[in-house]
Amino acid sequence: MSELLNIKNxxxxxxxxxxxxxxxxxxxxLESGKxxxxxxxxxxxxxxxxxxIMSLLSPQLAKTSGQIMFQGQDIGQLSNQALREIRGxxxxMIFxxxxxxxxxxxxxGYQIGETLTVHLGLNGRALKEKIASLLExxxxPANRANSYPDELSGGQxxxxxxxxxxACEPALLIADEPTTALDVTVQAQILQLLDTLKTRMNMGMLLITHDFGVVADIADDVVVxxxxxxxxxxxxxxVLRNPQHPYTKALLDCVPDAEGKKPLKPIDYAWLNEIKASIPA
Known part of the structure; x- marks a missing residue:
């Protein structure tokens, strides 16, 4: 495994x-393939x-310190033009x-094709074939390339x-809560699809979630x-077997068990006051 992404401070x-x-x-x-x-x-x-990571922060926000290394390159220092060569x-990124x-x-189909035209220069028959392949x-089905978003379900x-x-077989895929608002069955299908694609393409995947069930199913490493x-x-x-921080333990206490026998606990922030009290003034 090679280091793909390194965010520092x-x-x-x-x-x-x-x-x-x-x-x-x-x-x-984050390492490649993980x-x-x-x-x-x-x-x-x-x-x-x-x-x-994608330099897509709102203009009202600023990255005031830190370094973002991607494939050994400090992408936080790149111009907008150079970043456009990397994004997509x-x-x-899945929003x-x-x-x-x-x-x-x-x-x-048109929206998928934009990425292929801009980054790979595809057009005509080659473009249509690639769009069909990606959909499949x-x-x-490939014939849904002519559909508009409102003609598709949430999972589609x-x-x-x-x-x-x-589309361009990226080295890094960022998935920001990709199963939000989907039912449980579709969530499982989407997660399985992402894991399969990650393995096939040897991508690194950074996945954002609220759900420790998702973490247990798909993650190699976890950041709380x-x-x-x-x-x-x-x-x-x-982390799942032996959580060290009170907040991690509190999040895990919110996860139901398969039999429904485990009592669910609301997050108690009493530990936060204890930590603050232990910090010297």
Whole structure:
């Protein structure tokens, strides 16, 4: 395995309030062919961390420190033109909401084809054949290339997003909660599809989720975030079997068991006060 992504001490703040740390000193690594899951509740900084890799942060936000190394290159220092050569080609991304990420007035085939034309120069028959192949890879009949997003189900739209993200066979795939709003059966199908594609293409995958069930199914390593900071990280086996941080333990207590016998506990933040009290003034 070779190191694909290395984030060191990433800090993100609002430009209008630089003292407010939205992401604070985040560091993580990802190897080719492996899956790292970032897990945490809403507002913990998961998506901001992912968007910073692609330099897609809102203009109101700023990366104030940190280094993002991708395939040995500091991509945080690249120009917009250089980044456009990477986005979609060497790094693919699946965004949270396929209905809002897809253009409703363009066919899904056209939208998949844009990436292939821009990055690979495909057109004509070769382009149509590649679009058909990608749709079939993600389990959608090739003739649906002429469909509009509103003619597809939520699961089908998510598969179209996956087809777009893998079109150029990227080295890194970022999946930001790819199973949001899908039913349990479709969630399992999407996760299995992502894992199969990752193995086939030897991609590294950075997957963002709220769900430790997803982590257990697909991850090699896990990063737990809370209030913009990494509170625990390690192999999925080590973290799930022997969590060290109170927040990780609290998240795991929220996961139901298969028999439905385990009592679910709301997250108790009493431990946060204990940690604050232990820090010298």
């Amino acid at each position: 990433l800090t993100i703040t609002p430009k209008a309030a630089p003292q407010k740390l939205l992401v604070n000193g985040v560091s993580l690594t 899956t790292t899951c970032i897990v945490g509740e809403s507002g913990s900084g998961k998506s901001l961390t992912a968007l910073s 080609k060497r790094i693919g 949270q909401e396929p209905m809002t990420s897809l253009n409703p007035v363009l066919t899904v 890879q993600v389990g959608i 739209r998510q598969r179209v997003m996956i087809a777009m993200s893998i 975030m809370f209030r913009g900071e990494v509170v625990e990280q390690g192999s999925v086996t080590a």
